Amino acid sequence: MSTSERxxxxxxxxLWERGYVGTSPKAILxxxxxxxxxxxxxxxxxxxxxxxxxxxxAEEMRATAEGVLGGPGTPYERIAAYxxxxxxxxxxxxxxxxxxxxxxxxxAALRAPVDETLDWLRERIAxxxxxxxxxxxxxxxxxxxxxAAAVVATVQGxxxxxxxxxxxxxxxxxxxxxxxxxxxxxxxxx
Amino acid sequence: MSTSERxxxxxxxxLWERGYVGTSPKAILxxxxxxxxxxxxxxxxxxxxxxxxxxxxAEEMRATAEGVLGGPGTPYERIAAYxxxxxxxxxxxxxxxxxxxxxxxxxAALRAPVDETLDWLRERIAxxxxxxxxxxxxxxxxxxxxxAAAVVATVQGxxxxxxxxxxxxxxxxxxxxxxxxxxxxxxxxx
Numbered sequence: 001m002s003t004s005e006r007x008x009x010x011x012x013x014x015l016w017e018r019g020y021v022g023t024s025p026k027a028i029l030x031x032x033x034x035x036x037x038x039x040x041x042x043x044x045x046x047x048x049x050x051x052x053x054x055x056x057x058a059e060e061m062r063a064t065a066e067g068v069l070g071g072p073g074t075p076y077e078r079i080a081a082y083x084x085x086x087x088x089x090x091x092x093x094x095x096x097x098x099x100x101x102x103x104x105x106x107x108a109a110l111r112a113p114v115d116e117t118l119d120w121l122r123e124r125i126a127x128x129x130x131x132x133x134x135x136x137x138x139x140x141x142x143x144x145x146x147x148a149a150a151v152v153a154t155v156q157g158x159x160x161x162x163x164x165x166x167x168x169x170x171x172x173x174x175x176x177x178x179x180x181x182x183x184x185x186x187x188x189x190x
Numbered sequence: 191m192s193t194s195e196r197x198x199x200x201x202x203x204x205l206w207e208r209g210y211v212g213t214s215p216k217a218i219l220x221x222x223x224x225x226x227x228x229x230x231x232x233x234x235x236x237x238x239x240x241x242x243x244x245x246x247x248a249e250e251m252r253a254t255a256e257g258v259l260g261g262p263g264t265p266y267e268r269i270a271a272y273x274x275x276x277x278x279x280x281x282x283x284x285x286x287x288x289x290x291x292x293x294x295x296x297x298a299a300l301r302a303p304v305d306e307t308l309d310w311l312r313e314r315i316a317x318x319x320x321x322x323x324x325x326x327x328x329x330x331x332x333x334x335x336x337x338a339a340a341v342v343a344t345v346q347g348x349x350x351x352x353x354x355x356x357x358x359x360x361x362x363x364x365x366x367x368x369x370x371x372x373x374x375x376x377x378x379x380x
Contacts, residue, residue, distance in 0.1 A: 018292055022211040092290060099353035100282060100290045102208055111354070118354045142370060149351060149360055150367030156350040157343030163289035164301070164308045170339055177340030180332060181371035 004042040006032040011053035016094040020050060020101045020110075051109055057094045058113040062120060069124055075132030076182065079125060079151060083175045089159060089168040096156045122148045147182070154178045194232040196222040201243035206284040210240060210291045210300075241299055247284045248303040252310060259314055265322030266372065269315060269341060273365045279349060279358040286346045312338045337372070344368045 001009070010031035014023040025046050029039060043049040068081040095117050104110045125148035132138035154174050161170035191199070200221035204213040215236050219229060233239040258271040285307050294300045315338035322328035344364050351360035 019209065019211065019290065021209065022292065093350075096347075096350045096354075097290045099350045100209065100287045102212065105353060111356075115354045115356070118351060122351070122360075139374075143367065146363045146367030146370060148367070149348075149363035150344055150365075150371065153345075153347030153351055153361075153364035153368075154340055154343045155347060157286075157345060157347030158339075160283075160286045160289045160346040161308060161312070161339060161343055163295060164286075164305045166301075166305070170312075171343075173336045173339035174343035175340075177333065177336030177338070178343075178368075178371070180336060181340065181368070181374070184329075184371070184374050 003032070003034050003038045007034055007039060007042060007049060008052050008056060011049050012057050012094070015050065015053055015057070016091060016097065019097065020103045023050075047107065047110065050104075051113075054095075054098065054104070054110060055113045058117040061093075061095050062117055065121055065124070069128060075128045075135070075137050078128055079182070080179055082125070083151065083155065083179060087171070089162045089171045090166070092159045092163055093156060096159065118152065122152050124148075125151050151178065151182075193222070193224050193228045197224055197229055197232060197239060198242050198246060201239050202247050202284070205240065205243055205247070206281060206287065209287065210293045213240075237297065237300065240294075241303075244285075244288065244294070244300060245303045248307040251283075251285050252307055255311055255314070259318060265318045265325070265327050268318055269372070270369055272315070273341065273345065273369060277361070279352045279361045280356070282349045282353055283346060286349065308342065312342050314338075315341050341368065341372075 007028060010028050011023065014027055014031065018027075023046075025036075025039065028034075028046075028049065029036060039049065043052070064085070065082060068085050069078055071078060071081060073081065095114055098104045098110075098114050104114065122145065126144040129138055129142060129144035129147050133140050133142065133144065154177075158171035158174040161174060162168050164170070197218060200218050201213065204217055204221065208217075213236075215226075215229065218236075218239065219226060229239065233242070254275070255272060258275050259268055261268060261271060263271065285304055288294045288300075288304050294304065312335065316334040319328055319332060319334035319337050323330050323332065323334065344367075348361035348364040351364060352358050354360070
């Protein structure tokens with residue numbers, strides 16, 4: 001792996017574990033096994049490196065979500081697959097956790113990939129709810145964008161519950177709760 | 191307000207805005223208008239002061255939630271009132287955001303009030319779903335603890351969506367989405 005790659009990957013890990021304010025340039029260099037000169041050769045500084053790291057994390061999250069949302073099955077099954085996909089729940093969401101980082105939120109460039117990714121996710125799921133309504137699987141009375149927001153919020157909030165309790169069980173409970181409510185609107189037999 | 195009180199209140203604000211790692215003893219003293227000596231007179235240090243601050247924030251959150259959950263109305267209406275209660279959405283949840291703070295999560299004493307509060311909230315809401323099932327308002331097939339986890343997760347994740355997009359609209363959308371799903375299980379006329 002090139003030095004530039006190692007710097008990006010180390011920054012991604014540290015942002016996930018420690019957040020932006022908790023990630024010092026020194027810690028990045030130590031984890032990447034790189035010298036200060038190499039960091040400034042490749043990046044303008046911590047914000048520039050963080051931007052590269054956040055963009056890559058956001059792209060990966062999108063690709064992973066699309067893998068299940070664009071997979072086989074009825075609209076209900078695809079949303080269920082997204083909610084149930086394997087996650088390292090206790091680590092939290094590498095994108096969502098950045099919303100609690102005041103320095104990331106205060107910087108329009110750093111916030112943009114976070115906003116765009118969660119926005120894309122909501123729109124993607126809303127589209128699937130629309131498909132379900134058109135096919136008659138979901139009740140026509142459902143507001144697809146609102147249901148999509150509830151789906152994404154349940155995942156993001158599930159991380160909060162799991163981390164608070166120190167167990168993934170709380171995440172799973174929230175997902176099962178939402179699916180039990182959603183399934184009543186799913187008129188197709190699973 | 192006493193110096194001790196000012197120190198606790200300043201720490202509460204800073205933890206909410208900046209998180210634990212982003213809150214320096216210096217910043218607390220500046221905001222409280224207190225000297226270093228007074229901090230060490232009243233508290234053993236930053237962790238001790240943070241514990242007092244987190245406990246108070248947790249107690250307030252619990253009292254606010256109980257204010258609506260223990261209020262008038264059917265079980266559905268009380269849960270809806272909790273979801274819709276006025277919130278400073280863009281600031282995030284002062285308790286939930288601490289779950290993304292690695293230093294708080296790594297310290298059993300600091301994590302305890304966060305865990306206990308969210309746990310109490312889930313149990314409280316689960317009890318209300320049970321009431322609804324007993325009264326015939328909610329479908330007997332609902333798992334009350336799972337529905338409660340979905341309710342709390344929607345709120346916590348709603349903050350994430352709102353902060354990412356810079357607008358409370360995403361929070362409100364998630365809440366409306368969840369309520370539309372829940373209302374199908376509510377067999378009483380509102």
